[in-house]
Amino acid sequence: MALPFLPGSVSLPDFENLAYQQGKVLRVAIMGLGSYGTRVADAMQACKRAKLVGAISGTPAKLKDWQSKYNIPAKNCYNYENFDQIKNNRDIDAVYVITPNALHRDQVIRVAKAGKHAICEKPMAINAKEGQEMVDACRQANVKLLVGYRLHFEPNTLEIIRMRKAGELGKVMFFQGLSGFKIGDPKQWRLNKELAGGGAMMDIGIYSINGARYMVGEEPVWVTAQETKTDPVKFKEGVDETIQFQLGFPGGAVASCLSTYTMNNLDRFFLNGEKGFAELFPATGYGPIKGRTHKGELTGPHTTHQTVQMDEMAAIIFDNKQPVVPVDGAEGLKDLKIIDAIFQAVKTGRKVELKG
Amino acid sequence: MALPFLPGSVSLPDFENLAYQQGKVLRVAIMGLGSYGTRVADAMQACKRAKLVGAISGTPAKLKDWQSKYNIPAKNCYNYENFDQIKNNRDIDAVYVITPNALHRDQVIRVAKAGKHAICEKPMAINAKEGQEMVDACRQANVKLLVGYRLHFEPNTLEIIRMRKAGELGKVMFFQGLSGFKIGDPKQWRLNKELAGGGAMMDIGIYSINGARYMVGEEPVWVTAQETKTDPVKFKEGVDETIQFQLGFPGGAVASCLSTYTMNNLDRFFLNGEKGFAELFPATGYGPIKGRTHKGELTGPHTTHQTVQMDEMAAIIFDNKQPVVPVDGAEGLKDLKIIDAIFQAVKTGRKVELKG
Known part of the structure; x- marks a missing residue:
C-alpha cells in the first residue's frame, strides 16, 4: 500500500538505494x-x-x-x-x-x-x-x-570503525598490524626493485599502514622502523623482506606493525581502546574477514571485496558519494608518505617525523 | 600387587613422583x-x-x-x-x-x-x-x-614451548608480546622511580621480554625502542608509561612488543612459525591462561601459578631439578640486560646490540 507523501512522513522512498540501483x-x-x-x-x-x-x-x-x-x-x-x-x-x-x-x-x-x-x-x-x-x-x-x-568497504572492518567512532572502544591507544606471507617464485616482478619499488612493504606492509590509519582514525606524526633480512639472495638490495615499524599518533596512540615476505599467513589487526578491543584475523585477505571485539564475534556478511569496491566506486565517481574511509588519490598519497618515511627510518636508524 | 624389581622392567616405581611427594x-x-x-x-x-x-x-x-x-x-x-x-x-x-x-x-x-x-x-x-x-x-x-x-611452570605456556621444540610450528620467525594495564593510584611505589627503578617496563613490560625469550627459544642480539608519554604528571621523569620495543634474534626471528601503564588488560602473546602459530590471551595474568594454536584451543589445566612455582622451586633447590625454562639468577639477569638496552635505545633513539 502506497502512502501519500506528507511532509515529515517517514515513509519516503529510499532515494539513496534507488539512486544506487538506477x-x-x-x-x-x-x-x-x-x-x-x-x-x-x-x-x-x-x-x-x-x-x-x-x-x-x-x-x-x-x-x-x-x-x-x-x-x-x-x-x-x-x-x-x-x-x-x-x-x-x-x-x-x-x-x-x-x-x-x-x-x-x-x-x-x-x-x-x-x-x-x-x-x-x-x-x-x-x-x-x-x-x-x-x-x-x-x-x-x-x-x-x-x-x-577494497577493505574500506568491508562490513566487519566498517563495524569496527563505527564502534570506534561511537566511542564503544573508548579512547584508542594501540593498533597492531601484522601483514605478511611467504613469497614464492624469486623471479616474479614483486621481487624486482625496478618494477616493485621495494619488497614486502609496497605489497603487503601497506595493509598495516593503511589499517593503522583507518583503525586508529588519525594520521601518524612519527615513524620508526627496523629491517631484518634472512635471505639476501632472494631479497636483493632495495627489496625488503621483513620490516617492523612503529607509528605514533597525535592523541598518544601508538602502532606496532610488521611487514614480511617470509612468514606464512600473517594477517592480523588488533585495536585496543580504554573500554574495549577489536581484532581481525584474517584482516585483509580475499576470503571472509573474521574478527571479534570485547562484545563478541563480528558477524558482518562476507562480500566479494572487488565487487563491492567497483559498485561503490561507480557511486563515488558519478554521484560524488563519500565513503566512510576515502579511496581517493589523497588517501593513497598518505600511505606513500609513510612508506617513504619507513624506508628513511630504516636507512638512518632514526625516528622520522611526519608532516601533514 | 607389588611386582618384584627386575632389571629392565617397566614396572619401576615412579621415583620422580615419589621424590616429589616425599x-x-x-x-x-x-x-x-x-x-x-x-x-x-x-x-x-x-x-x-x-x-x-x-x-x-x-x-x-x-x-x-x-x-x-x-x-x-x-x-x-x-x-x-x-x-x-x-x-x-x-x-x-x-x-x-x-x-x-x-x-x-x-x-x-x-x-x-x-x-x-x-x-x-x-x-x-x-x-x-x-x-x-x-x-x-x-x-x-x-x-x-x-x-x-611463575609462568615458566604454566601448562599452556609449556605446551607451546613443547610444540616449538618439537618443530610443530616450523621455524619461528615472529613473536609479539603486548603487556599492559591501566595503573591506578599515582602515589604507589610502582610510579616512584626511586623504588621502582622505572615504570611499566620493570613491572609489566618484563613479561613480554621474558615471553619473547621463552617463546622464541633464543636470546636476542639487538633491541630498538620508542617511548610515548601522554601523562607526564602521573609518569614522571624516569617512569616510563608506554614503550614499544623490538628484538632481533640470531635465527632471523623478530619480536614486536609493547609495555604500557595506560592501556587496559593488554596481555597477549603471539608466536608465528613457518608451519603454524600459537597465541595466548590472556598470556600472563593470574587467572586461567588461555590460548590457541593452528591445531586448535589449548586445553592445559588452570593451576594456581604461585602454588606450582613454590613446589617446583623446592625441587629445584633440594633436588637440583632442571625446569624446562630456567628460573635462576642468570635467567633474571638476561631480562635485566635487555631492559638496560631498551632504556638505552629509548634514550639514544638507536639500535642497541646485545652481547651474550
Missing part, C-alpha cells in the same frame, strides 16, 4: 591482465553499477582470451603503445590500472590525459613524489583518481 | 607483606613441598596479622633491621623477597649472607649491574637464587 553504470577497462586483474574481472561480473568493457595488455593472446571470456569487444582492447587512443572511445569511462607498482605513475597520467577516470591498485606509486604527480595530473585533467582499497 | 619441604619466609606477598602466602597453603613458616615486614601489625592468619610462630618474624638474624633460625630455608624493585639487591644480598636461599620477585633488580651483584653474592654464599617466573 545510477549510471561505470564502464571499466582493466589494464594489466595478471592474476589480480583476473580476480577483479571475475568479481565485476556480479557488479550492479560497474561493468568490465575493455582490456589493456601487452600480450595479444591474453586480450583474445579476455574478449571471449568476458565478452569484451575487440574495439575496446588496447596495448601499452596505443592505449592513449582510449580518449576517442566513448564506451569506456574509467581504466583500472593493475600493473607492477613502478608503472602506475606513467600509466595513470596517460589515462588521465586520455580523459578517463583512473582507478589504481595499491600502492598507488613507488613513492610520494610520483603519487603527487598522479594526483596533480588527474586534477588537471578533471578526472577522478581512486585507489583499490 | 622430598624435603622448603620452609619459606616471605619478605614484604603487600598484595602480591599475600597472594603468594595464600597460594602456598596448597603447596605439597613448600611451606610458609616466616615473615619479614616493617609493619608490626602486618606481622601480627600474618602470625594468626598463616599460623606463623613469632620467632620466625623479622623486620628490616633485624632480619640478618635469620641466619640463626634453623627452621627457615629460604626467603622470598617481594618488595619494591629497588630494594631487591640489598635484601637478596643480606639473605644470601644469612645463608638462606633467595627467591626474588621480578624484576630481580633495577639494572643488570645490580643483578650481577646478586648472582655473585648468592654464588659466594653457596645459596640458590631463584626469580619468581
